[in-house]
Amino acid sequence: MTETNSAVVDRTPSALELERRAFRARSSRRSVLISLASTVVFAALVAVFVVGTPGWRSVQETFFDPEVLVAAWPRVIEGLWLNIRVLVVASIGVAIVGVLLASVRTLRGPIFFPLRLLAAAYTDVFRGMPLLIVLYLVGFGIPGLGLFPRMPMEFWGTVALVLTYSAYVAEVLRAGIEAVHPSQRLAARSLGLGYIASLRLVILPQALRKVTPALMNDFVSMQKDVGLISVLGAVDAVRAAQIETSASYNFTPYVLAGLLFVALALPTIRLTDWLTARQREREQHGSVV
Structure with missing residues (x-):
């Protein structure tokens, strides 16, 4: 030895x-x-300052009444389940449409110019238009054409969310796809993979790792904006809080709905922070900061 x-x-x-x-x-x-x-x-x-203000007693009775909160809880929580169902369906739709748009915008060759132009116009329009206007146009305009059977308002709200957020997600995914080094695409093609196979097996997995924090932030924004479907008349958490407020002349149901939306978003926010820190640690691994 x-x-x-x-x-x-x-x-x-x-x-x-x-x-x-x-x-x-x-x-x-x-x-x-x-x-x-x-x-x-x-x-x-902060507590001493707020409690010491002259109008604190009135604000406490108007916005933080425990009895009104307990009475409004069943209807508001039932409306929140509608928000969650819309969020799940909209997330799936946004993922599908966003990937398709990003793929079209990254097509090579002059023959695909009309498709790239249409995809770019789509993302420009729906990123620039406020979601509230899209909700009104989709929720009241499309049914007015008489081309479709009568659908519940949460359906049209989901369509408006998909149209708007797929534009944001498509641009995030496009940035991730373009951030992948061209040698990865060439290596995939040299192995006999076609465009779709190389995109699905090689490019997209790397692109998703690069833009996961940005995608999670868009998901958090959609969790918040899903409450806007109440403007179409859907009885979600916000609409239920409005009904309870009209009955009790007290704004505590709105506070309850807001806290429920915060509780719904907190896990995703913490997960986003963890993923961001993990990605930063990977990028800085072995370096001196």
Whole structure:
């Protein structure tokens, strides 16, 4: 047995390394304690200031009445389930239409220019038009043509969400596709893969990893905007809160609906932050910052 094979590598951290680890641990604990203390002090100051305002009593009765909240809970939570169903269906539709638009916009060759022009016009129009106007045009304009059977308003609200957010998602995906190095496409084609196969198996997986945080942010925005289907008359959480407010002359149901939307979005927001931090850590791995 040679000397190299018989040698035992000592992987025990040195005293200097152990001292550095202890210092980092102490610094981390101190930072957490300072953050907690400053947060508590700031929250206490805000609470004292708000409670001390002359109109706090009236605002508390109008917006934070526990009895009104409990009474409005069943109808508002039932409306929230409608929002969730619309969100699920719209997310699937946005994913399909967004991928198709991004694929069309990245087609090569002059023969595909009309398709690229149509896709670019689509994204320009629906990214520039407010969602509220799209809801009115789709929800009241298309049924007025008389070409389709009578459909519930949440259906047309879902169509408006798909039309609007697919334009945003398509541009995010297009940026991710164009960020993939051209050698990846050429390597896929050299292996005998056609355009669709190389896009599905090679290009899109890499593009999605690059733009996942941006796509998650669009999903969070859609979670919030799904409440706008109430303008079409669909009895979702916002519409239910409006009905309860009209019955009680109290705005607490709106606060309840807002808190439910926040609770619905929080997991996605935290997941987005985690994915962003994970991607940044991968990109900075091995570098000195």
